[in-house]
Amino acid sequence: MAEHQPPPRRETVTGVPRGTRRRPPHTPARSEISEQTTLGATYVRALMRSQLRAGLGALAALVLLVATLPLVFLLPRVGSGPLVWVVLGLLVYPVMWLIARWYVTRAERNEADFTGLVTDPAEAPGPRRPR
Known part of the structure; x- marks a missing residue:
């Protein structure tokens, strides 16, 4: 006599589909900045310092141009006339x-470097321009 057993119960497994990857909602650098920690302040200060350096370099070049005129x-021969x-x-x-173009x-390169630092590489919009 064969006992009649009920068919095994079917279970549905749910989860993240294969091929997708779970990402944290914020990268560590981004969360450091948004939470205003000391490390986040250091990141922002470094960006500001590099932007200031670029601005002072452009200002120095402009002053050099105007001062040499x-x-x-x-x-x-140059002091008078149409020249x-x-x-x-x-x-x-x-x-x-x-x-100005320099x-x-x-400034855009500084911003791109900073953005590359605080964003997840998987979220990168595309290839960066060569330097």
């Missing part, structure tokens, strides 16, 4: 544009 105009207007009207602005590029 009177010295150039002291030269006998003064060419230097002031045409040549100064591309140099100022290059200084500053913006440097």
Whole structure:
């Protein structure tokens, strides 16, 4: 006599699908900053210091440009005539544009480095621009 056994009970297993990865909601650096800990303040201070360094570098280049103009105009051939207007009207602005472009590029690189520090690599938006 074969005993009639009920079929085994089916169980449904739920969980994270295969291939997906659990990520913490915040990376340690991001939580350090949001919780305003000493380490978070150090991260922010480092960003501010690098941005200040970039700003002071751009300011120094601009001051150097503006400070050398009177010295150039002291030269006998340059001190009078249309060459003064060419230097002031045409040549100064591309140099100022290059200084500004350098500053913006440097500031964006500082921000990208900081963002790379505080974000999870899996959340990265894409490849970073080469330096």
